[in-house]
Amino acid sequence: MTSLLFVNAAQIATCAGAARARRGAEMRDAGVLGAGHAVAVVGDEVAAVGARDAMERAYPDAERVDCGGGVLTPGFVDSHTHGVFGRARFDEQEMRAAGVGYMEIARRGGGIHASVRDLRARSEDELTALARERLMRLAAYGTTTVEVKSGYGLTVEDELKSLRVVGRLAAELPLRLVPTWLGAHEIPLEYRGSPSARGDYLRLLTDEMLPRVAAEGLARFADVFCEPGVYTVNESRRILSAARAAGLSLKLHADELDPSGGAELAAELDAASADHLAAVSDHGIAALAAARTVATLLPGTMLFLGKSRFAPARALIDGGAAVAVASDFNPGTSPTVNFPLILTLAVSQMRMSVAEALLAATVNGAAALEIADRVGQLAAGFSADLALFDASDVREIPYWYGDRRCRGTWVRGKPCHQYELGIG
Numbered sequence: 001m002t003s004l005l006f007v008n009a010a011q012i013a014t015c016a017g018a019a020r021a022r023r024g025a026e027m028r029d030a031g032v033l034g035a036g037h038a039v040a041v042v043g044d045e046v047a048a049v050g051a052r053d054a055m056e057r058a059y060p061d062a063e064r065v066d067c068g069g070g071v072l073t074p075g076f077v078d079s080h081t082h083g084v085f086g087r088a089r090f091d092e093q094e095m096r097a098a099g100v101g102y103m104e105i106a107r108r109g110g111g112i113h114a115s116v117r118d119l120r121a122r123s124e125d126e127l128t129a130l131a132r133e134r135l136m137r138l139a140a141y142g143t144t145t146v147e148v149k150s151g152y153g154l155t156v157e158d159e160l161k162s163l164r165v166v167g168r169l170a171a172e173l174p175l176r177l178v179p180t181w182l183g184a185h186e187i188p189l190e191y192r193g194s195p196s197a198r199g200d201y202l203r204l205l206t207d208e209m210l211p212r213v214a215a216e217g218l219a220r221f222a223d224v225f226c227e228p229g230v231y232t233v234n235e236s237r238r239i240l241s242a243a244r245a246a247g248l249s250l251k252l253h254a255d256e257l258d259p260s261g262g263a264e265l266a267a268e269l270d271a272a273s274a275d276h277l278a279a280v281s282d283h284g285i286a287a288l289a290a291a292r293t294v295a296t297l298l299p300g301t302m303l304f305l306g307k308s309r310f311a312p313a314r315a316l317i318d319g320g321a322a323v324a325v326a327s328d329f330n331p332g333t334s335p336t337v338n339f340p341l342i343l344t345l346a347v348s349q350m351r352m353s354v355a356e357a358l359l360a361a362t363v364n365g366a367a368a369l370e371i372a373d374r375v376g377q378l379a380a381g382f383s384a385d386l387a388l389f390d391a392s393d394v395r396e397i398p399y400w401y402g403d404r405r406c407r408g409t410w411v412r413g414k415p416c417h418q419y420e421l422g423i424g
């Protein structure tokens with residue numbers, strides 16, 4: 001078995017502690033060690049973290065990885081992306097800037113239905129090539145685990161096609177990918193003629209699409225876009241209850257634009273996460289604080305759309321909830337692959353401390369994917385997923401905003417992305 005010893009880091013943010021979501025005051029300590037420590041990796045796991053001298057004696061044959069005075073962290077866990085899509089939608093950005101509304105952009109052929117039309121017209125191979133290149137860009141910024149949703153197909157075959165792309169890339173790429181079925185991303189245009197057509201699509205979701213997704217083992221999670229004008233709370237409950245019965249774990253797009261009770265529904269259903277939450281109510285915050293459900297905040301979306309209202313991270317953490325952050329990487333509202341930029345927004349816009357932001361990007365992202373028992377920490381027994389940054393203090397990661405400071409990532413003890421500066 002290969003063994004590695006990461007030495008000569010200025011700091012190691014271990015994020016070590018309980019192997020579950022950290023909530024409230026538990027998010028204040030990211031377990032940062034100073035110089036003179038080392039991380040030993042044996043096979044695909046972290047074997048030990050400790051004083052360098054002792055580690056040098058304990059692992060004399062390990063290959064040394066010289067961190068060059070940089071900062072070592074657990075690889076980031078991006079627990080919310082829509083990484084399988086076709087055409088980029090850069091044409092809509094200027095329209096929005098000029099004050100063109102969402103409905104008018106849709107009328108001009110933009111919006112989510114543009115992505116649906118586009119994805120349906122592409123082959124699985126074509127989508128795989130596009131997603132491969134985009135997902136490796138995420139790795140270049142320090143991300144080692146990526147949740148990827150379907151949701152631009154909205155037919156049985158196109159949703160299965162999207163999830164098969166994730167499955168193929170999970171087997172091929174060094175990144176850890178987690179697939180989520182989001183057949184309930186929107187009501188497709190062809191089912192909008194009448195209330196009965198809407199009912200037909202809901203039946204298609206639960207009676208045809210979901211059984212195929214479950215039978216072929218194509219997704220770990222089911223997700224629904226619960227928002228006024230998209231799926232109601234009752235429809236979301238119905239779809240997610242069917243998904244749970246089919247063996248999937250649950251996520252929910254909740255309270256992005258209006259406080260419609262999405263957070264409360266996610267808590268009621270014991271979902272792994274409730275995502276967005278920019279408009280969550282006080283009642284919703286209390287429900288999440290009392291539940292296992294991780295509050296996953298997506299500040300990149302608010303930045304890109306030019307909105308000033310970010311999710312209330314402070315109220316959630318101070319109220320005792322577990323908060324994660326994610327990129328929401330998607331072609332319409334958050335086309336960023338830069339996870340450190342999400343940390344910048346967490347600190348500068350949502351007023352989280354650097355320790356809170358780091359735990360939100362690692363341990364709590366893993367909890368939102370139900371893998372916090374083995375991912376998200378630099379501690380013995382955890383998957384050897386690491387990111388190395390060109391910085392001497394962990395606080396520099398959100399500070400140099402927009403910069404690509406990541407020098408390399410490792411997933412399961414194997415190099416994933418190595419930046420041109422070179423390692424060791």
Ligand SMILES: [Zn+2]
Pocket residue numbers: 080081082253328
């Ligand atoms: Zn989303």
